[in-house]
Amino acid sequence: MTQIQTSIYHIISQSNGHMTAEQVLLLVRQTHPTASLSTVYRNLNLFADAGQIRRIQRATSADYYERNLQPHDHAHCVKCGKMSDLTITGLKDFLRKDFQYPICSFELVINYVCPECAGKQAPKDPTAIKGGML
Amino acid sequence: MTQIQTSIYHIISQSNGHMTAEQVLLLVRQTHPTASLSTVYRNLNLFADAGQIRRIQRATSADYYERNLQPHDHAHCVKCGKMSDLTITGLKDFLRKDFQYPICSFELVINYVCPECAGKQAPKDPTAIKGGML
């Protein structure tokens, strides 16, 4: 492990939430000011491929990298765009009942209005919600 | 509706599966040889925003557009990339048991190896599967 790799790994493993490569780079540069984005990407993907961290690929914004915790699902606030972790327990078993082939993995995103956004304003017309994610 | 719009709409609504903008363009050009990709995108997104077709945004490849407006889930073959529709019955109710906020919508993609790909070759090392989608 190089110094930069160690730094990147610690940044991800000490973070609570989802970090983009860009955000990781900012922190890496506190100790390695010349570090480049491609180095961050390369190493993040190395860790992800090795199963040490998790990469969350998103259609509508940059990928997120996060600590490898339990496999989990995501909730996406349709108002502020914030992503939160959650775990729907027993979901894989539930899916297996209906899906006859072996499941490699699955990705679930629940679109909702988070409590903060819900508190701020009256509930909105659900048809106004555009651009669902996958 | 312009001729091109009619053409695009019919191409999507007559297709069985999921089409990318590029694939739509190829068919549009059979009748409108000068049609451009931006026109296809613009109109596909207009239809999607109007709720007439469904846009499936993917992290790892081009977006797909499809005619099926019923809420449904998708299975994605990690070998050939083909997307198929499926419906996991009762999934929303299942999610509601664990998720305490009102659910606007959700997106589920199951990554698997489709029967055709599974038949061709020996089953593979599941750790070799990279690039999950969201």
Added chain:
DNA sequence: AATACTATTAGGAATGGTTCCTATTCCTAA
């Protein structure tokens, strides 16, 4: 400590999918 070899890096170019911009064309109604 000099050498050689390998792995890693910085930096930027290239890529792919999508959106944006703008001048031109097409409709439509008066």
Added chain:
DNA sequence: TTAGGAATAGGAACCATTCCTAATAGTATT
């Protein structure tokens, strides 16, 4: 038959990511 607005073609711009390459750092061997 002309004026206004909408839609188009074409390509530039955009963003996140990957790829390329020369330079550098690390390691092992002598």
